[in-house]
Amino acid sequence: MPADTVNAVSRRHALKCLAYGGAGTLFTLAGGVLTPANLARAAAKGAGPATAGIPLFVQISDTHIGFSKDANPDVAGTLTQTVELFNAMPDRPDMVIHTGDITHLSKPAEFDTAALLLSKLRVTELHTTPGEHDVADATASEYFSRYGKPSGNRGYYSFDHHGVHFVGLINVLQFKANSLASLGAEQLEWLEADLKGRSASTPVVVFAHMPMWNIYEPWGWGTADAGQAMGYLRRFGSVTVLNGHIHQIVQKVEGHITFHTARSTAYPQPVAGTAPGPGPLKVPPDRLPKMLGVSMVSFRPHPGLLTLADRTLA
Amino acid sequence: MSRRPAMLTLWLGLAAAVPARAVDPAGPAATIEIRDFAFAPRTLTIVVGTTVTWRNRDEEPHTVRGTDEVVRSGALDQNEAYSFRFDKPGTYHYGCSIHPQMSGTIVVQ
Numbered sequence: 001m002p003a004d005t006v007n008a009v010s011r012r013h014a015l016k017c018l019a020y021g022g023a024g025t026l027f028t029l030a031g032g033v034l035t036p037a038n039l040a041r042a043a044a045k046g047a048g049p050a051t052a053g054i055p056l057f058v059q060i061s062d063t064h065i066g067f068s069k070d071a072n073p074d075v076a077g078t079l080t081q082t083v084e085l086f087n088a089m090p091d092r093p094d095m096v097i098h099t100g101d102i103t104h105l106s107k108p109a110e111f112d113t114a115a116l117l118l119s120k121l122r123v124t125e126l127h128t129t130p131g132e133h134d135v136a137d138a139t140a141s142e143y144f145s146r147y148g149k150p151s152g153n154r155g156y157y158s159f160d161h162h163g164v165h166f167v168g169l170i171n172v173l174q175f176k177a178n179s180l181a182s183l184g185a186e187q188l189e190w191l192e193a194d195l196k197g198r199s200a201s202t203p204v205v206v207f208a209h210m211p212m213w214n215i216y217e218p219w220g221w222g223t224a225d226a227g228q229a230m231g232y233l234r235r236f237g238s239v240t241v242l243n244g245h246i247h248q249i250v251q252k253v254e255g256h257i258t259f260h261t262a263r264s265t266a267y268p269q270p271v272a273g274t275a276p277g278p279g280p281l282k283v284p285p286d287r288l289p290k291m292l293g294v295s296m297v298s299f300r301p302h303p304g305l306l307t308l309a310d311r312t313l314a
Numbered sequence: 315m316s317r318r319p320a321m322l323t324l325w326l327g328l329a330a331a332v333p334a335r336a337v338d339p340a341g342p343a344a345t346i347e348i349r350d351f352a353f354a355p356r357t358l359t360i361v362v363g364t365t366v367t368w369r370n371r372d373e374e375p376h377t378v379r380g381t382d383e384v385v386r387s388g389a390l391d392q393n394e395a396y397s398f399r400f401d402k403p404g405t406y407h408y409g410c411s412i413h414p415q416m417s418g419t420i421v422v423q
Contacts, residue, residue, distance in 0.1 A: 069373050069392075104389075105375055132411060133389070133412060135411070136375065136389035137389065138386050172411075175411075179414060180414055219413075219415060220415040277350060277351030277372070277374065277413070278351075279372065280374070
């Protein structure tokens with residue numbers, strides 16, 4: 001209907017202006033389907049126009065249960081704060097995706113503590129993909145014995161939620177020493193088949209632990225064969241790729257594909273190349289909660305638009 | 315069934331096939347320090363029968379994982395160690411499964 005069309009256009013225009021107004025926010029509008037926006041400012045003020053839409057899910061990452069060193073001696077405490085932040089959200093979605101490093105050392109007791117804390121999330125669905133810290137036990141079996149079912153112990157799987165197609169990938173098992181992690185031929189073959197035949201207008205969310213683009217190779221911040229996966233995703237009008245691993249926000253937009261890494265709930269890590277390695281970054285205690293947080297993704301069915309908002313613990 | 319449990323079974327099978335991998339205190343020994351996201355020394359030459367011990371000095375955990383999947387530690391937290399006795403000559407490449415940028419080589423003569 002004409003009135004709806006006008007409204008849709010003006011809404012798009014309004015969002016575009018808002019996104020441009022956000023400090024350092026990347027924005028693209030291609031085919032009217034994709035708007036990534038850093039909405040931390042709007043979230044801090046409460047629900048604004050940009051946070052409207054269907055709350056789709058919240059991404060939690062790098063909880064590192066078991067870590068107890070100076071950078072954060074109480075990671076269970078900050079995860080509890082994260083759960084409380086989520087449960088208190090006025091626009092709380094019904095799903096959480098954990099993008100890995102649930103535990104620090106893949107120990108059974110760490111998985112037990114994490115499961116107990118995460119069970120307090122008021123959600124109907126909790127999805128996970130492992131980080132390399134979750135599969136560091138010699139047999140890589142602790143994670144799969146607890147979270148392997150949805151993927152048939154392969155680590156990769158897909159599902160649909162509110163009209164959005166979700167793809168969970170695993171990029172922490174296959175790598176050669178002195179090179180980047182990879183997805184592997186078998187998983188890529190599955191991904192190609194999973195996406196084949198789906199309408200290009202279906203919004204797609206891809207989640208995996210390690211960055212799906214090359215952020216900093218000397219620290220292993222990338223996925224060697226991610227480019228092949230992007231080849232299968234490029235035809236879709238809206239693709240959101242969410243990763244963890246680097247404990248800080250880095251984002252990029254490439255055509256219709258938005259890449260975004262989430263903060264940790266445990267401790268920050270240095271900016272690429274500013275330390276001997278990607279270890280825990282010690283910050284003053286009052287700064288820590290400002291560097292921990294989650295990412296929220298909302299969805300507008302018309303015109304199929306996903307928005308990203310990052311929220312910190314303080 | 316998926317491939318994953320099959321791989322796990324294979325690893326367990328290998329572990330079961332070589333149970334006598336414990337450290338022999340009487341045999342030759344060598345140590346590799348893991349520090350600042352690197353194995354030191356990165357290349358180590360030893361004689362057959364040497365037990366190599368890797369000790370992690372970083373706050374960040376590391377693992378020792380051979381490309382042959384026989385040398386295979388769990389997660390080593392700070393100051394934890396893993397030992398393996400090399401009974402066959404050859405060149406063994408390994409890395410850390412948490413940090414793919416790390417690598418090392420053991421030459422057994």
